[in-house]
Amino acid sequence: MLETLVLLAIKAERSWEAASAVESAYRLAGRSAAGHTVHLVIALRAANVATCTGDLAGARRALSRAVSHQGRADTDTEVPGWARFVGPFEVDYATADMYVRAQQPKRAVPFLRAAVRGIGGNLARNSASYRARLAGVLLDAGEVDEACAEISAVLDICGRISSPRLLNKVRAFRRAAARVDSPAARACGEHIRETLRGAVT
Incomplete structure (x- = not known):
């Protein structure tokens, strides 16, 4: 769902809406104590938003977070079905x-x-x-x-x-x-x- 929202918002040139979806996802992941794989997906969507808006510094920060979560994703005990594709x-x-x-x-x-x-x-x-x-x-x-x-x-x-x-x-x-x-x-x-x-x- 997050990926769809982000991609649709970017395509419609509503970058603020895409960024808002990412921020909401981070809050939900924090409240639900989501694992590294979920945070990896969110960080990748954040990088996508930043790249599409020309915020290359923001994209680098998001990618750094993604790499960090990727390195620890094998410690997750449960991964939602929608996040299993990520690699x-x-x-x-x-x-x-x-x-x-x-x-x-x-x-x-x-x-x-x-x-x-x-x-x-x-x-x-x-x-x-x-x-x-x-x-x-x-x-x-x-x-x-x-x-x-x-x-x-x-x-x-x-x-x-x-x-x-x-x-x-x-x-x-x-x-x-x-x-x-x-x-x-x-x-x-x-x-x-x-x-x-x-x-x-």
């Missing part, structure tokens, strides 16, 4: 988001690579989305060949793309790659065009 890969992804917002794609890349490795194969759609994000950031960092290899792997694995979010990331990559003068970028653009002919629009 180190989300901390890496949130850290990469912060560096992307700070216009430091080269610093974001290692964290996105770690997030892609960490998410594993059980979350196929999320894994593809993470790899597409990695491809875009690699392109921004000037790593054209690796970027094209990543997005091509996404296309090969996913085949017909049905996720609107993933489709948007692939299209954004194609637009960005079209501005790069390299054989790999041109071949990748053609691969994307061929694949998207069968995609849901």
Whole structure:
């Protein structure tokens, strides 16, 4: 519920509402003596809010809390079902988001690579989305060949793309790659065009 509230508020450009949801979650977690995993989820949402509002110092503080809770999460005796999905890969992804917002794609890349490795194969759609994000950031960092290899792997694995979010990331990559003068970028653009002919629009 917290994640949904935060994401909807950010999408609607109501950052105050997202921040309020995080503050309420912290209060509830404190009153209920919630464990480290719950606090980890809240810290990640706090980092998300701070990153989206450009408060990079706040994002760093929230990520520091997240790392601290992640390191102690194995001491939790009970974890709510909605918090069981969280893992180190989300901390890496949130850290990469912060560096992307700070216009430091080269610093974001290692964290996105770690997030892609960490998410594993059980979350196929999320894994593809993470790899597409990695491809875009690699392109921004000037790593054209690796970027094209990543997005091509996404296309090969996913085949017909049905996720609107993933489709948007692939299209954004194609637009960005079209501005790069390299054989790999041109071949990748053609691969994307061929694949998207069968995609849901």
